Amino acid sequence: MNIPQIQLQTTRGQIALTTQKPVQQIEQPKADLDLQQPKAEMSIHTTKSELSIDSVEMRESLDLRSSASRAAEVAQYSAQTAMEGLARRSQEGGELMKIENGGNPLVEQAKRTGRQPYSSLGIKFIPQADSVKINFTPGSVDIQAEPQKVINNTKTNKPIHNYTPGKVNVDIQQHPSLKIDWLI
Template identity: 50%
Template sequence: MQIPQIRIQSTQGRIGLTTISAKMEQQQPKADLSIQQPKADLLIETTKGQLSIDTTEARADVDLKSISRRIQEFAQQGYQDWLDGMARVSSQGDELMRIEYGGNPIPDHAKQNSESPMYEFNIGFIPRAGSVKVNYEPAKVKIDVQARKPVIDVQQNKPILDYTPGKVQIDMLQNPNLKIDFVTIDIKV
């Protein structure tokens, strides 16, 4: 008996892939930076110190007096001597007026008027301590500072990108094939 038979023969297709990778290059330029620092405004005001030394009394102690002071002292001394003289003459006149009470006023007055007075003297310092007057007003300093903020200018630079896209190339290395045959087979029964 004869049986028909189908014979199928297939060849698979083959493809080839060639890949070129993508490339990316990146550069970042530095930012442009400008910094300026303005000088601060500085104002200094100084009032000079003053030193005053008054040696008038110290000079007077060593007899270096001004004319006006000498005139004033001599006038004062003359007035005081005149008052002392008037008191002495008045006292002596009173003693002479009462001569009847006894005593010997005329020789006493002669002795009193002719003798130099006794001056008392102790240790003295010339010039006296504290006779030099010193006055000092210290200097005054006023400082005014106006600070200035820095001026900062920044220019950002964008990154530089270079991109090469990747590629995939597909090639047909073997085409698919399908072959179909009809054959009759003899079979013994």
């Protein structure tokens, strides 16, 4: 006995996917750099220092006197010696005028003038301590500096961004099918 049969024949459907990748481009341009630094404003005020050295006393102790000082000393010594000589001559003249009072004034005068007095050893250290006078007035320096601010005109540039989105295309590569057949 023949039993009828159904025969099914199927074909699967196939999908084809075609993709186009996305493209992204990013570029960052450099910044436009514009920096300026003005010079600082500076002023300097100074006061000169003063140094004075007075070595007159030291030079005199070393017997290194100026011509004016030496001339004044010689003039004073000469005047004093002349006055002493005048006084001595006047005294001796007075003694000679009174010769009648007795004594021998000529012999006495010769004895006085013929004997030299002893000179002493005058040891002293030269130059004497503190014989040089030093005076110093320090100077001063006043510095005024005023820094200037930086001038910044820098401009940033935005990034350049190009984006092409990707695509997906769906196609049917093989259509599905169903074939039914009867066999008897």
